[in-house]
Structure formats: C-alpha cells, structure tokens
Amino acid sequence: MRLTKKLIALSFVLALVAMACGTDSDSGGDATTSATQAPATTQAPATTQAPATTQAPATTIADPAADIATDFGVDDDEIRIGLLADLTGVFSGLTVDIVDAQLAYWDIVNANGGIAGRMVVPIVEDTVYQVDTHEEKYKKIVDEVVAFSNSTGSPHTAGILDNLAEDNVLAIPLSWYSGWADPEFDGGFTFEQGTNYCLEGINVTEWLSIKSMEDTGSLPTLAVVTRPGDYGQDAAAGVKYAAAQLGIEIVYDGEGDVVRDSAGNFDPTSIVSQILAAQPDWVWLTTAPSETAPIMGGVASQGLTPQWTGSVPSYDYRLLDSAVAELLTGFYWQTGYYVPWGTDVPGMAEIQAALTAAYPERRPSDAFIIGWTEARQMEQILKLAAANGDLTRQGVLDAANSIELITLDGAGPDLTYQGSPNDYVIREIDIFKPNVAAYLEAGGADQQLATAPNGGTTGSEIVEKSFTGDLAAAFDFTGACWTQEEGNRISG
Template structure:
C-alpha cells in the first residue's frame, strides 16, 4: 500500500483569553500553525458540521449494529461514540477540525467475513478506526491495518490488546482484560466473603471465556484454591440451553463460579442453579449483564447470588466523565451500558488526535508514532493512563455492582476503583483468540 498523500494547511490557533487580576482588560494571542494532513482529513467541513470553518477528520466504525449477537450493545456503543465526538466538536473540535464518525460507519453483524469486507470499503477514506468491535474480527484485518498504519479503538477486553507483540502497537485499549478482570473479581470476593475453597469457570471459549478462565486459574494457583472445572459452553442459539453447565455446577458445588457468557445464558445459569438449591456465588464478567434481565424471572436469583464486574464506573458513578455522559442524554437514560462503553472507549483516540495535531501532523503514521508516551485523561471514569509501557496488574481497576430494579440501568454500585491484591504472571496474552 502506498503512503497517503500529505498536504499542508495553515491554521489560526487562538490562545485563550488571559484575564488580568485587576479585571480591567483581557488579552489574547493568535499564532500561525502548520498541520500536515493525509488520508481521512479534508479542508472541507464535515457533513452537518458543528464548526463550519473547520476541516474534517473522518473516522471509521465497524460495529454490530443489526443482525448479530451483540447488536443491542453495539447500537448503544455507537450512540455513545457519536455523542462523545459531538461533544468534542461543540467544544471547538481538534486542531481546527471537526470529527466525523458517522459517514464511514458500517454494520458487520459481528461476522469476521463482513468485518473484513467493510474494512476494505472504508479504509481508503479514514484517518483511524473509531471502533472495531470483536477480537477475531479485528484480528482478521490487523495485518492490513499494520500495512496502512491504521490505529483503532477496540470493542474488546482480550488480554492480548495490552501487548504490542499481539496488537502490533495499533490498538488503543481501555481498562482491564477479561483475564485480569477475573483476578480483580476474585480478590474482591475473598475480601467480602472470605477466600473460597473451590471455584469453577463457565464461559464461551476463545478470547472471552478462555481469557477469563485463565485469569481465574492463575488467581487460584496463587491463593491455593482448587479449580474444580473449566466448563466451556456456547450461546443458546447453538446449544439450545445451559442445562449441561448447570448440571456441572450442581454436581461440583463450588464456592464461586466465574461466568463469561452473554446475558441470557448467564441469567439462565444463575436462575436454574438457584432453583435447585445452589447457594454459592456467581462473579459475572462485563458482557454478562443487560438491563433487559430486569424483566425476566431470573431477577430474584441474580439479585441474590450474582455480582457484576465492570471495567469502569457505572451509570451511578460520580466522575466528570459520567456527568458529561448523563448531560449528553438531556435527562434520558440509554438502553444499556453500551452507551457508556462507547463514550469511555473514545478518550484515547481524542488524546491521540490532540497530541498529533499539537505536533503538527494529522496523518496515519504520525498517529501511530504518537501512541508511545500518550497520556490519556479519562475524566475520572478510569485512572489516567500513559501508553507505551505494559501496565502491571495492580494498575487495573474494576467496579463491582449488584442487580437492583430500583435504579436506572439496573445495577447498583457496591464499590468502584477495586484493584487486584493477587500478583500473577501477566507478561503475555493469557490466551490466543
């Protein structure tokens, strides 16, 4: 692939007014600045531009918006991202440019093949991928992204995204991995209920469930806890029901079960196990919850036996980020937590665009180079992060919540900012996708 054409554009960058202490006058300075631009950046304003005098930065999005297993979540992720970039534009944009995520958004229905097809369609027109949903999907185009110097925001918490050898230094991930999530969740469980004597894991094999299972096994080894089984299951669309997983739980009777499934499967497992007398607890990975579970007969069992682990503050969080998210909805409530995911996932790309613009080059290669040392402010939803070094497990935080039909989005935070107290070897991906 040939290098994108780089053009130069002279921009006026206005410095903020500086108020004198005597309040008798205000002054401002205006400096000339040159910004080199390439593929995905135009002098012309964006469609439906907020700032008519700005140019346009086009981002792409490959998401499950319809027809796939995560369409409900994906649609809300997209709405959260659109709101995030609208907020950026309403505050002046970045380096004299508005950000457009809508023009090159495509539905992948969570299909690896469709993801690759749609990637080829939008790649010639964008500066970066504002969303690439799914680990196998993103992996399917990673070699092409490498050749094109195309950075991306991932819709995934696979552990490999923390390591440049696995993601080629192109992925701007946020928060923990499924692997480290298990460690944090089990450390919280031990603090709250005492160290369990036994545990088991139930999940979808691959970058999600297997990643979570390896983290749980590493935690168990470090804490001398018996792992009774790693039970691989699948969505009900493939296996009809979760009876086999329930039977294993009832026969082995662990103190705690780490769940890494979709919401419907998690609810079925918890409810059927509880109905037959199981009184252990379930620690549910972030994708195991959906507010629609409030409308199901499983709610009683979930409220009694299940805790949800999230990578950042929930809807009831009090950070500046959560305040901004709620304000973006004008008093409304999103259909699910995907809206929060989309907003919070977008912070690293905003920081990257700002850094590249400040350094005078909005091109793909410049963005890729600027990742090293990139400082990201999550406005309190997550601890601030500097890219370029592999984070230690103690750097990750989680929010623990419980289902509660009386609160918006159906989960009430018990504690946020939870960190791991158990050290595990986290120098490479826990599993391959």
C-alpha cells in the same frame, strides 16, 4: 403414497438444512434479554448543537499546529474515523448504546469547533459480530478513515491485525483481550481501554476469595464457565491462575463450554448439570448476557443458589427486565471496567447532560459510558496529533504512543501507553451489585433520560471501587495470557 413418503424424506432433509442455515446467534444472533429495538444508530443523533450545559471536554493538549500533514481520512474540513460495530449480534444490545454515545460525543466536539478546525465524521459499519464481515467492512472504509475508534470483538479485531499493520492504522478495540497490550501480538496498532479479561479474572477471583473468607470463614469452591476463544479463555486463564495461587479448588472446569449450535441455539443443559453436580460456592461466567440468564436460571430452578460473578460483558443491566432479575439481585456480583450510569464521578454530569440532549427518549445505559470514553480517548489522541502537526495515520499512532495520560474524568481508569505493557496495563476493577428494587422504583425499562430523576439508574450499586488485589498488583504482565495457538500461557 410412494411419492408422499419420498416427499417426507425430502422434507426432513430440508428441515435439517433449515436448521443449519439458521441465524447463528453465536456470531450474529441473540443478545440481551430485553425488547431492544435496534435504533437508527448509524445516523448522527438529531441534536447537532452542543447542549447548553455541556462544554467541550477539557484537554491539556497544546493547540493544533499551523501546518498539519495529512494522508488518509483527513482534509481541510473533516477528520473521518471508522467504527466497526456489531449493531446486530450477540452483544448488540450493548454496542448500539456504545456507538450512539460516540456519535453524541463527536457532535459536541464538532459544535465546539471540531479538532484543528475540522469536523470529526464518524463512519459506522455494522459487522454483525461476524469475523469475516468485520474484515469486509474494514476493507470497505479503511481508505476513508484515519483511525478506528471502535472495533468490536476479540477474534474480530484479531482478524484484522494484519490489515491494520499493512495499512498502518490505529484501532481502539471494543474488547478487553489481554493480547491488545502485547506488542508481539497486536503489532502495536491497538490501543486498549480498561482491565483486560485475564487481569480481571485474577483480580476478581482474589476479591471473591476475600469476600468468601469474610462471609463464611473459608475459601470458596469455584466453577469456571466460559465461552471459547479470546474472550472466554483469556478470562479463564486469569481465574485459574488466581485460583491456583490462592488455593481455591475449581470443582467444575467449564472453560470453553459455552457454545451455540449452528442454528444459534444455546442449550445450557450440560453446563447446568455439571454445576449442579459440582455444587460450587461461586460460579465464574465469561458469557453473553443471553447465556448468563439461562445458566443462572437453570441452576436456580434445581434448587442451587451459589454466588455468581464474571467478566463485564456477561452482564447487561437489561437483564433486570427479565425473569432472572431477582436472582441477579440476590446472587450476582457485577464487575466493571467503567463506572455505571449515574455514579458520582467528575465526568458524569457532562456525560448525562450530553446523552440526555442527544437521546432524550432513550433509557439510561451503562454502555453509554463505554462509548463516551472511547470517543474521549480518540479525541485526545487526535488533538495531540494535531498539536504535533501530523494527522497522518503514522502521526496518530505516534500521538497514541507518546501521550502522557488520557483522562477519562473518573468514568474509567486513565490511560497511557508509555513504557512496557507491564507498566501501563490497567489492573483495577470495580464491583457492583444489581438492585432490581431500586431499578424498578426509578421506572425500570420505562425510564427516559429527559424525565428520569437524576438521570435515572441502571440498578447497579457500587460495592467496591477500584479494587486491586495483591495478586493482580504483583502479576508480571509479559503478554497475552491466552492465545489461539498456544492456549493458556500463564498456567503453572
């Protein structure tokens, strides 16, 4: 029995070790609330021919120069680009579709002759949403590529900024941290898309104040619930700035409170309790979708149903497959840097045709749009570099800095990086409402691109397109709103 007791004590220690060694979903674990299987995303899609209905994306950039200088990642036959993507991890449900959309895009470009007679070859590495793995995978492929058309995550991309500078290479961040528009922060090596978290926070807070005034005649009280770091606290800085300007009372400040334990568990108990105690009219979330559901559900289960909104990555249309679908439909206001799948914009038919041809059995996805626009952005930069006769890394950077306008055909705001950041940062935001009834009527999770009427739907219905409030329009953007070193830089 003595031995038994000792073994039990040892076993208990082992249990604690097992917990400590468990999957860390915060940095590589849980993500969307659906039965998402990670598809073979690192392979090019089966369809390598351009669909009959799809033409190569239009461009007004001049033809490639006769002689083109090259260094890394480019030879007479190929242009190799890198994708550092979290194919596993907390946001992988979204990223898998984002990467696959890029692969489909490049297949079309290649089927139409490539760029400057060269095939574009994407090299995908799974970073598992870990900062150290991200850098490791960067180093693994950096010598093979001329640029990175995807680098997922704010701290992850920030973690390779020194490497980008040292290797003099461009990266498109799959992240909307305000620091990407700040040359002092990113050294001028990242070329972001869409509204950053900070300006999104400012803009949406103003939007919800207007809506609240219309609906109730008074300003709302607000709870702010975010993840820590460049994602959550950048957004929180924007929300708090706008709340202070508009006179909105923040009744629960949960900035940085959304954390997971070492085993990857997210326990919403404390956050739910504080929201219940504060009784806010609105709740702002900067979370992962898998955290959005238990927070909203936990609050609703205790009889409180405030209005909810949050940063774009807080929501995933696949939440409509989960138990919180009705809750989302009733109370969540979804924001968007890009239009959702199926929105009536000039480029949507082309996107739908291409993705349907590449992945006929897949379901519609809003994340496809993001991947498509990333690839489109990279294509136009590479084409300009080719036209300039310089497909070296420096040539690609020069092209990105000098391009007049990167057109996304309505899928998202057009881009440029000329002038000061205050001149070119995107300030507009779209607002959508999830509609589970429409989603289910279209077939829900069983929708397939090849058979769904009108390409199917993700259940997102547009409420307000391209909203830019007075605060966001007037905001003097001088740099990152929040940094790890200085914290909130726009308070007061």
